[in-house]
Amino acid sequence: MFKVAVIGSGPAAFYTAQHLLKSRSNVSIHMFEKLATPFGLVRFGIAADHQDAKKVANKFDELATHYQKEGRFQFVGGVEVVGSEDADAVANASLSQRRLPFSLLRKNYDVVIAAYGAESAKTMPLKQGRAVSAHDFVQWVNGHPDSIGHSDMFAHHLEAETAVVVGHGNVALDVARVLLDDVDSLRRTDVPDNVLQVLAESKVRHVRLVARRGPFQMAFTAKELREMTKLPNASYMPNELLSSEPYKSSDSLPWLDRSPKRLMQILHGSGDAKAIKSKSWALDWYLSPHQILQDENTKSIKAIQFQKTSPVSSVVPFGSKIELVPNEFVDMPCGLVISSLGYTGLPLPNCSEDLPFDARSGVIPNIQGRVIDPATKAPIEGLYASGWIKRGAVGVIAATMYDAVETADSILADLETAKPDASKQGFAGIQAHLGGKAVSYDGWKVLDEHERKEGAKRGKLREKVVDLKSAMRIIDMGDK
Amino acid sequence: MVHPQLLKSAAIVDTDEDDNAFTKYRDKAYQYDDEDCDYNIEMFECYNIKKWNQRTSAQMLLGAPSPYQPETSEGLPQVHLNTAKRSGGILEDVPTQSTTFDRQSETVSSTAILVLINNYAVSYIQQDGTKKTVYAKDGWNLLDLAHSNNIELEGACEGSLACSTCHIVMQKEFYEKLEEPSDEENDMLDLGHLLGCSMAFTLTSKHILTHYQNKDLDSVAKLK
Ligand SMILES: Cc1cc2nc3c(=O)[nH]c(=O)nc-3n(C[C@H](O)[C@H](O)[C@H](O)COP(=O)(O)OP(=O)(O)OC[C@H]3O[C@@H](n4cnc5c(N)ncnc54)[C@H](O)[C@@H]3O)c2cc1C
Numbered sequence: 001m002f003k004v005a006v007i008g009s010g011p012a013a014f015y016t017a018q019h020l021l022k023s024r025s026n027v028s029i030h031m032f033e034k035l036a037t038p039f040g041l042v043r044f045g046i047a048a049d050h051q052d053a054k055k056v057a058n059k060f061d062e063l064a065t066h067y068q069k070e071g072r073f074q075f076v077g078g079v080e081v082v083g084s085e086d087a088d089a090v091a092n093a094s095l096s097q098r099r100l101p102f103s104l105l106r107k108n109y110d111v112v113i114a115a116y117g118a119e120s121a122k123t124m125p126l127k128q129g130r131a132v133s134a135h136d137f138v139q140w141v142n143g144h145p146d147s148i149g150h151s152d153m154f155a156h157h158l159e160a161e162t163a164v165v166v167g168h169g170n171v172a173l174d175v176a177r178v179l180l181d182d183v184d185s186l187r188r189t190d191v192p193d194n195v196l197q198v199l200a201e202s203k204v205r206h207v208r209l210v211a212r213r214g215p216f217q218m219a220f221t222a223k224e225l226r227e228m229t230k231l232p233n234a235s236y237m238p239n240e241l242l243s244s245e246p247y248k249s250s251d252s253l254p255w256l257d258r259s260p261k262r263l264m265q266i267l268h269g270s271g272d273a274k275a276i277k278s279k280s281w282a283l284d285w286y287l288s289p290h291q292i293l294q295d296e297n298t299k300s301i302k303a304i305q306f307q308k309t310s311p312v313s314s315v316v317p318f319g320s321k322i323e324l325v326p327n328e329f330v331d332m333p334c335g336l337v338i339s340s341l342g343y344t345g346l347p348l349p350n351c352s353e354d355l356p357f358d359a360r361s362g363v364i365p366n367i368q369g370r371v372i373d374p375a376t377k378a379p380i381e382g383l384y385a386s387g388w389i390k391r392g393a394v395g396v397i398a399a400t401m402y403d404a405v406e407t408a409d410s411i412l413a414d415l416e417t418a419k420p421d422a423s424k425q426g427f428a429g430i431q432a433h434l435g436g437k438a439v440s441y442d443g444w445k446v447l448d449e450h451e452r453k454e455g456a457k458r459g460k461l462r463e464k465v466v467d468l469k470s471a472m473r474i475i476d477m478g479d480k
Numbered sequence: 481m482v483h484p485q486l487l488k489s490a491a492i493v494d495t496d497e498d499d500n501a502f503t504k505y506r507d508k509a510y511q512y513d514d515e516d517c518d519y520n521i522e523m524f525e526c527y528n529i530k531k532w533n534q535r536t537s538a539q540m541l542l543g544a545p546s547p548y549q550p551e552t553s554e555g556l557p558q559v560h561l562n563t564a565k566r567s568g569g570i571l572e573d574v575p576t577q578s579t580t581f582d583r584q585s586e587t588v589s590s591t592a593i594l595v596l597i598n599n600y601a602v603s604y605i606q607q608d609g610t611k612k613t614v615y616a617k618d619g620w621n622l623l624d625l626a627h628s629n630n631i632e633l634e635g636a637c638e639g640s641l642a643c644s645t646c647h648i649v650m651q652k653e654f655y656e657k658l659e660e661p662s663d664e665e666n667d668m669l670d671l672g673h674l675l676g677c678s679m680a681f682t683l684t685s686k687h688i689l690t691h692y693q694n695k696d697l698d699s700v701a702k703l704k
């Protein structure tokens with residue numbers, strides 16, 4: 001058996017594992033996940049009103065169940081893989097914060113795959129004031145353990161009538177939909193009860209989505225933008241910029257890609273001024289966030305000030321390069337500012353030597369999934385990357401799947417000429433360092449069932465156990 | 481109803497297991513293809529591109545319906561000419577040499593397509609490049625069809641038109657004969673591609689194939 005360790009248990013981890021397990025019978029996989037629960041952003045990122053997209057978890061569940069029975073798959077939850085650390089400290093850590101040195105994985109497995117995602121939010125530089133991060137908002141709505149206790153904070157934020165979301169990507173739309181849609185549309189999903197309560201009290205009526213660059217640089221997918229134009233309670237307020245050239249005749253621009261063309265078609269075909277709904281949303285372009293303006297006395301947010309930008313017209317596609325317009329500022333009144341500038345990867349905590357990392361692009365340097373030494377560009381034997389930490393934080397699950405298959409293919413090709421290393425002990429070599437029991441896949445199933453039961457009582461899909469300690473208690477009681 | 485003349489023509493087509501035979505046969509079939517006929521026969525090229533960079537071509541053969549519904553096991557028709565013959569009826573005059581019909585075989589006998597298949601034959605080219613030909617009934621979509629035949633085609637959202645992992649590519653020439661995909665499907669695709677879960681076989685459409693939108697998938701499931 002080739003012993004394979006995967007760090008992370010999101011779509012990249014599962015799709016890579018699937019391809020390996022199906023292609024070779026002499027591969028066994030251990031999947032290390034820092035949280036108690038598998039599936040990564042499927043559980044904690046994908047929007048609650050996109051339950052169809054979350055169904056992929058069923059596929060991963062089938063896979064895990066099947067190969068666990070075969071004895072070739074094991075989930076090791078509640079274990080964070082970190083850089084080289086004092087082994088004693090690791091062994092003594094409490095159950096909910098178990099940490100496993102990366103070097104131990106390397107020592108005990110033939111193949112190590114980094115598939116731990118790109119979980120950090122890019123921050124928005126401001127001269128003054130701080131924006132709420134879309135990352136935190138999404139985690140809160142999805143019941144991520146890190147969002148425990150955030151409901152009070154968001155209750156306060158959602159007293160604003162107008163919210164400005166900076167960034168033109170799908171996550172910005174996910175946030176906008178939660179703010180604009182009727183909370184009733186979320187009641188049957190997996191949004192935690194206390195979050196629903198806060199959303200029900202939200203005063204937000206108007207959302208403006210703002211970007212530094214132009215309409216042709218919007219990074220939405222057509223599907224999500226169309227969904228936005230069909231919100232039952234919120235009307236789209238067209239921006240007059242779109243009725244000017246070159247945006248007006250985007251369809252006939254030879255240098256414009258299909259994707260921005262499609263987005264423009266959707267916008268051109270939307271916005272019926274007659275059907276005014278109780279809420280509204282709008283898009284703004286060529287504005288660079290400058291500072292947040294607060295009321296002197298109450299300290300509450302009054303507006304966000306932008307500096308205007310303008311496209312460098314010689315650069316095609318139009319708007320891809322912009323410059324700040326000196327001394328031209330715009331104040332946009334609002335009570336809440338959310339920054340949604342995307343995600344970026346981080347190195348494993350305290351891990352500098354063993355696993356290379358390119359801080360500039362936020363990924364692990366690799367060629368087709370083979371991690372390379374940044375200096376020599378030579379592949380490091382037995383070390384691979386997959387998913388967002390390999391490619392950067394872009395792309396839907398389908399893209400992550402293609403990417404995972406590429407990595408798996410590289411591994412499979414390398415295994416053709418390799419022999420399992422007898423000195424690699426696999427899980428036996430690290431068990432002692434874990435200092436107790438990790439969450440097994442059966443353990444997760446206990447929690448899963450608990451959540452579904454609690455959800456059923458409330459007429460919803462599931463009621464997530466947000467607090468990690470409670471989750472561990474439920475798992476421990478059920479998984480003997 | 482199957483056009484009796486078409487059936488006859490099927491009987492005289494050489495059942496050489498190659499595509500030329502099919503082409504020959506198809507040309508014959510076209511002679512009888514008129515407005516009143518509720519069948520049609522087409523040949524499709526499609527590509528399974530689960531692996532982006534390793535596009536492999538797939539041939540999808542669509543046969544006309546026969547009035548005969550073969551026995552089914554687990555929802556899928558067991559196609560075998562002997563069975564067909566035993567059931568008697570209109571298939572009597574089919575030459576016996578076309579009884580050698582292998583569901584797993586790489587090529588499909590074109591005669592068999594017409595007379596045997598309850599509705600449609602579809603060949604998928606799989607990731608390893610091999611072709612697998614299977615049979616679909618009215619109302620099946622390409623994703624369900626693949627899955628019921630152990631053909632690998634991802635379907636992460638279980639056919640909800642939400643994930644685009646069931647992506648299939650079809651040769652443009654044939655793709656263009658399909659009805660326009662819905663806006664929703666189109667949003668998720670590049671030109672010339674389609675989603676396996678959105679395309680269902682139906683006889684009601686002139687083009688045989690209709691795009692089912694999300695909401696119609698329930699009815700597709702019922703048809704199964
Ligand atoms: C807000 C948001 C909404 C999205 N919505 C959609 C959508 O609707 N449809 C769609 O198709 N795609 C959507 N995506 C994209 C999709 O989520 C990604 O393509 C996919 O999740 C990337 O997979 P991954 O496995 O690389 O990373 P992740 O899903 O992030 O998985 C990484 C896993 O690694 C774990 N981990 C992190 N560090 C460690 C460590 N040190 N040790 C052990 N484990 C660790 C994490 O806890 C996590 O479980 C969305 C993304 C975001 C951010």
Ligand code: FES
Nearest residue numbers: 637639644646677
């Ligand atoms: S299975 Fe998800 S779009 Fe077809």
